[in-house]
Amino acid sequence: MYAQLVDTGVKRVKGLDEMSPEERNFQEKIDAEIKIEPKNWMPEAYRRTLIRQMSQHAHSEIVGMLPEKNWLTRAPNLKRKLQLLAKIQDEAGHGLYLYSAMETLGADRDEEVAKLHSGEVKYSSIFNYPTRSWADMGTVGWLVDGAAIVNQVVLQRTSYGPYSRAMIRICKEESFHQRQGYQILLHMMREGTEEQKAMVQDSINRFWWPALMMFGPHDGDSPNSAQSMQWKIKRMSNDDLRQRFIDQTIPQLELLGCTVPDPDLKWNEERGHYDFGEIDWSEFYSVLKGNGPCNRDRLRTRRNAIENGAWVREAARVHAEKHNKADVA
Amino acid sequence: MSDWTLFEVFVRSKHGLNHRHVGSVHAADAAMALENARELYTRRSEGVSIWVVPSAQITASSPDEKEPLFDPSDDKVYRHATFYDLPKEVGHM
Numbered sequence: 015m016y017a018q019l020v021d022t023g024v025k026r027v028k029g030l031d032e033m034s035p036e037e038r039n040f041q042e043k044i045d046a047e048i049k050i051e052p053k054n055w056m057p058e059a060y061r062r063t064l065i066r067q068m069s070q071h072a073h074s075e076i077v078g079m080l081p082e083k084n085w086l087t088r089a090p091n092l093k094r095k096l097q098l099l100a101k102i103q104d105e106a107g108h109g110l111y112l113y114s115a116m117e118t119l120g121a122d123r124d125e126e127v128a129k130l131h132s133g134e135v136k137y138s139s140i141f142n143y144p145t146r147s148w149a150d151m152g153t154v155g156w157l158v159d160g161a162a163i164v165n166q167v168v169l170q171r172t173s174y175g176p177y178s179r180a181m182i183r184i185c186k187e188e189s190f191h192q193r194q195g196y197q198i199l200l201h202m203m204r205e206g207t208e209e210q211k212a213m214v215q216d217s218i219n220r221f222w223w224p225a226l227m228m229f230g231p232h233d234g235d236s237p238n239s240a241q242s243m244q245w246k247i248k249r250m251s252n253d254d255l256r257q258r259f260i261d262q263t264i265p266q267l268e269l270l271g272c273t274v275p276d277p278d279l280k281w282n283e284e285r286g287h288y289d290f291g292e293i294d295w296s297e298f299y300s301v302l303k304g305n306g307p308c309n310r311d312r313l314r315t316r317r318n319a320i321e322n323g324a325w326v327r328e329a330a331r332v333h334a335e336k337h338n339k340a341d342v343a
Numbered sequence: 344m345s346d347w348t349l350f351e352v353f354v355r356s357k358h359g360l361n362h363r364h365v366g367s368v369h370a371a372d373a374a375m376a377l378e379n380a381r382e383l384y385t386r387r388s389e390g391v392s393i394w395v396v397p398s399a400q401i402t403a404s405s406p407d408e409k410e411p412l413f414d415p416s417d418d419k420v421y422r423h424a425t426f427y428d429l430p431k432e433v434g435h436m
Contacts, residue, residue, distance in 0.1 A: 053406050100386075107383055114367045117349070123369070180366070187387075327371075331346055334372035 017070040018139060018230040018302065022063045022241040044246050049175035052118040060245055061119050063238075064174055066135065067247060068116040069126040073137040075109035077312050081145040081154060090148060097194050098151060104191065108184045115176035131317050139298060140228050142306030149202060149210075149217035155195015157218075157225040157263070163188045164259045165229070173246035196266065203270050215272050222274045226290075227298045229256040235295075260288050349398040350376040352383075354390040362394050370395075 030038055036055055043050065050056055079102050086102070089095035113123050129135040140158055145151065166188065170181045199217075202210045230236060230252040242248035250258075260279075267274060278291035300306070347369045353362035365384045370376035376395040384390065404412055420426050429436065 051406070053403065055406075103382075103386065107386065110368070110383055111366060117367065327347070330371035330375060334375070337372065 017067045017074070018136065018228070020063060020067045020070065020238055020242065022238045023059050024238075024241045027240045027244050041244070044173045044244075047171075049178060050173050051175045059241075060247075063242065063245070064177065064247055065116055065119050065121045065126070067242075068112050068119075068177060069121065069129070069135055070137060072109045072112035072116060072126075073130045073135065074141065075105050075112065077137045077141045077316065078158075079105045080312055080315055081141055081143070081308075082151065084145045085148060085151050088148070089151075094151075094198070101155070101191050101194065104187050108187070111180040111183055112177075115174075115180040118176045127320065131313060131320070133304060133313070136302060137312075138228060139301040139306065140224050141312060142301050142308045143221070143224050144307050146220070147213050147217055149199065149213040150221070152195045152198030152202065152214065153217040153221045155191050155193075156199060156266070157195075157221050158228070159188055159191040159195060160263060161225050161228045161259050163192060164255055164262075168249040168255070171246070171249055177247070199270055199272075203272070214270070218267070218272050219275045222276065223293060223297070224301075226256055226260070226293055227301075229253075229259070231295065231298070257287055260290055264288055347371050348376070350380070350395040351398050351401060352376075352380040353394040353396070354380075354384055355392040356390055358391055362392065367398060368395070373397075 028037070030041060033041060037057055040050070040054075040056060040060075043054075050060075082098060082102050082105070086095065086098055089098055113126070116126065117123060126135065130137065140161075145154065163185065166181050166185050170178055170185060172178045172181065199214050202214050206214075233239060233251045233253045236252055239248060239251060243251075264274075264279070264281075276291045278289060280289055282289045301309070304310070348371070349367055349369055350373070351367050352365050354365050355362045368376055368379040368383055370379050373395055377393060380393050380395055385393070416422070
């Protein structure tokens with residue numbers, strides 16, 4: 015989940031009979047799977063919640079470039095470097111698709127970015143973990159993008175048209191990310207030295223739990239889920255998405271010949287799913303509050319990027335103005 | 344970026360097809376909007392041609408007018424080929 019704990023500002027979900035005619039008409043469209051488009055009437059809380067969810071999602075894509083750029087200049091060869099560059103450019107693109115979709119709701123991009131920088135709006139907890147080895151580029155692609163895909167595939171059917179269309183584009187591109195990540199790991203496990211294999215296992219050990227946290231708190235601790243589900247801006251519960259991710263990931267893990275740091279993980283024949291251990295939620299909330307290993311560093315890097323780029327944006331504006339005048343004259 | 348213009352982006356995916364709306368970009372001018380649109384929307388040969396139009400220049404019909412604008416064509420079934428029953432002997436027409 016790239017957007018965690020999105021506040022709807024709604025205390026209790028209304029039934030159809032409690033709604034105003036406009037609200038009822040809106041909810042009936044959603045129930046009938048008719049997409050809501052920018053100029054359609056929508057409840058103010060729906061609009062605000064969507065802006066919050068989409069901006070968080072966009073910020074996650076943008077901040078998500080930082081752990082990867084760490085290895086750009088140290089990729090093991092030119093081929094890997096080009097692949098990583100292409101992936102990072104995609105992440106920037108995904109952020110921009112989402113900002114663009116968010117702006118159709120009347121949100122201002124600069125204001126939303128300022129909220130990220132002030133800490134008012136979050137990005138996914140996962141990007142606050144450091145990427146210590148080259149194997150992390152593989153693990154991030156496989157597990158982090160893999161978890162994102164599980165979430166985003168469902169969001170392709172979200173009720174807001176521009177968001178849904180952005181998700182469809184993003185999903186098409188994400189599968190390249192996950193495959194390139196998995197291939198990095200598979201290559202190291204099959205062709206690598208003992209040291210390189212150990213590097214892969216160490217990387218999975220560090221990223222496994224944080225990747226599971228991406229789906230957010232348990233359903234029972236997710237107070238905004240009911241409203242978001244009614245609006246269909248969330249289509250599956252956190253726990254269901256997490257289970258789906260684990261079920262599809264473990265066979266891939268076994269193919270690598272690696273393990274995850276969870277002694278309770280085992281196939282449950284009766285449920286038809288993997289059982290797994292309890293997530294350390296104190297770590298999740300602590301990272302979300304800003305106390306993960308890299309939170310401050312990530313925000314500082316983003317702020318610097320915007321501030322140091324100010325003169326470029328200004329120069330482009332002045333250049334455009336000068337040419338506009340010349341054209342008129 | 345607020346002092347940059349918002350442009351809507353249209354991409355023709357293949358020769359012979361229409362341009363289709365794909366999203367928007369911010370840019371200082373139209374030339375920059377084209378470059379940004381190319382980087383953002385055609386990284387995997389999705390297009391052979393791009394249009395950019397300042398968003399403010401687009402006039403859109405309002406959703407409130409949907410019925411008066413589009414309903415009248417619902418009762419003109421005779422505008423469709425399937426309205427005209429012809430005997431089998433005519434064959435494909």
